[in-house]
Amino acid sequence: MARWNPRIAFVDCFAGPGEYAGREFGSPILVLDIARKFVDRGLLSPTAFTLAAIEFKKRSFENLIDRYNSYLQIHPQMSGIDNYFRHGTYEEMIGHVQRHLNELGGGKVASFYFIDPFGVSQTPYSLLSNLLAPDKAEVLFNLMYEEVNRFMEAPEFEAPLDTMFGESHWRALRELSGAERKSQTVQYFKSRLINAGAKHIVVFEMRNDHNATDYFLFFATKSMRGLEVMKEAMWQVDPSGAFTFSDYTHSLGPMLITPQPNYAHLQDQLLHRFRGHRSVPMKEIRDFVLAETSFLRFRNEALKPMIARGDCYVERTSQHPSARLDADAEITFLSKPGTSITLF
Numbered sequence: 001m002a003r004w005n006p007r008i009a010f011v012d013c014f015a016g017p018g019e020y021a022g023r024e025f026g027s028p029i030l031v032l033d034i035a036r037k038f039v040d041r042g043l044l045s046p047t048a049f050t051l052a053a054i055e056f057k058k059r060s061f062e063n064l065i066d067r068y069n070s071y072l073q074i075h076p077q078m079s080g081i082d083n084y085f086r087h088g089t090y091e092e093m094i095g096h097v098q099r100h101l102n103e104l105g106g107g108k109v110a111s112f113y114f115i116d117p118f119g120v121s122q123t124p125y126s127l128l129s130n131l132l133a134p135d136k137a138e139v140l141f142n143l144m145y146e147e148v149n150r151f152m153e154a155p156e157f158e159a160p161l162d163t164m165f166g167e168s169h170w171r172a173l174r175e176l177s178g179a180e181r182k183s184q185t186v187q188y189f190k191s192r193l194i195n196a197g198a199k200h201i202v203v204f205e206m207r208n209d210h211n212a213t214d215y216f217l218f219f220a221t222k223s224m225r226g227l228e229v230m231k232e233a234m235w236q237v238d239p240s241g242a243f244t245f246s247d248y249t250h251s252l253g254p255m256l257i258t259p260q261p262n263y264a265h266l267q268d269q270l271l272h273r274f275r276g277h278r279s280v281p282m283k284e285i286r287d288f289v290l291a292e293t294s295f296l297r298f299r300n301e302a303l304k305p306m307i308a309r310g311d312c313y314v315e316r317t318s319q320h321p322s323a324r325l326d327a328d329a330e331i332t333f334l335s336k337p338g339t340s341i342t343l344f
Helices: 027-040 058-074 090-105 126-132 145-151 155-165 169-175 178-196 224-237 247-252 263-274 282-292 299-308
Strands: 008-012 049-055 082-087 110-115 137-143 200-207 213-221 244-246 312-314 330-333
Touching: 008 027, 008 090, 027 049, 027 058, 049 058, 049 090, 058 082, 082 090, 090 126, 126 137, 126 178, 137 178, 145 178, 145 213, 155 169, 155 178, 169 178, 178 200, 178 213, 200 224, 213 224, 224 282, 263 282, 263 299, 263 330, 282 330, 299 312
Parallel strands: 008 049, 008 110, 049 082, 110 137, 200 244
Antiparallel strands: 137 213, 200 213, 312 330
16 A cells, blocks of 8 residues: 555554453554564655554553553654554544544545454444545455344344444345355345445455354455455465465464365356457456456466467457467457367
């Protein structure tokens, strides 16, 4: 974010105590420590970075402040950052944070909001439209699926879920079960984020120590570049493209449920989308892969094998006289894959 923006902000909406019993950093201090590495490399100026944090529990808030001050004593090069810590609820304080960022950057601060609540009653949907209104605002939202799924049919949870989803249409999900309910819940919440102002969504699934779905992380952005960067980050920890982890593997390191990407699946998706289309620009293919599939890489991994077996071919035009898979290439997808063709 610092590469393209004069000021950036990380906003932790449920910040926690800063450090936990096992001495693991809480997310605000973890982000501060990551930012320090960029400061030390000369890639980020401390004065161009805002760290904002909201925490409701008084003891956790006090611990966060203490941990933050202790961190600055050890790393004084970070003392120039703009910190904006507030004791209160997300609903009470997020407006104050947004006004602070507007005063700093005139509404142009590139802001990353991390919404990681404890349950389903603390995140009114009405606030998401305000967060996603600026062009350079992005949200990482933790949907606590295990709780949503477990209490979806409980009458006392109807009002909190109405508040979180911003409407009552979610109740149709109660007619579903198992994998179908999970899949449709993900699609439904994606649609709600789009309705709130996001253009692109990518979803990361986390499983618990019983290998059951615990929660989903929804990343919402208006930027294709932001989507690409988030996918790059996710693929560094999950090259399968399935974006699924199980906590029980952590003791063995960052092991994956699906260790190898299934590029045959991507090839099927490309054929379904583009079969019979002529002269498709590489950018259109790239945008489709980024926005509508789980995958990130596609040229060597999917297109080359498809060209080799005759599913598609590279057009030869005056803009690129050689048939190369570069950014300016255009691809024609055959109506009947596997047809023998002469390229030139």
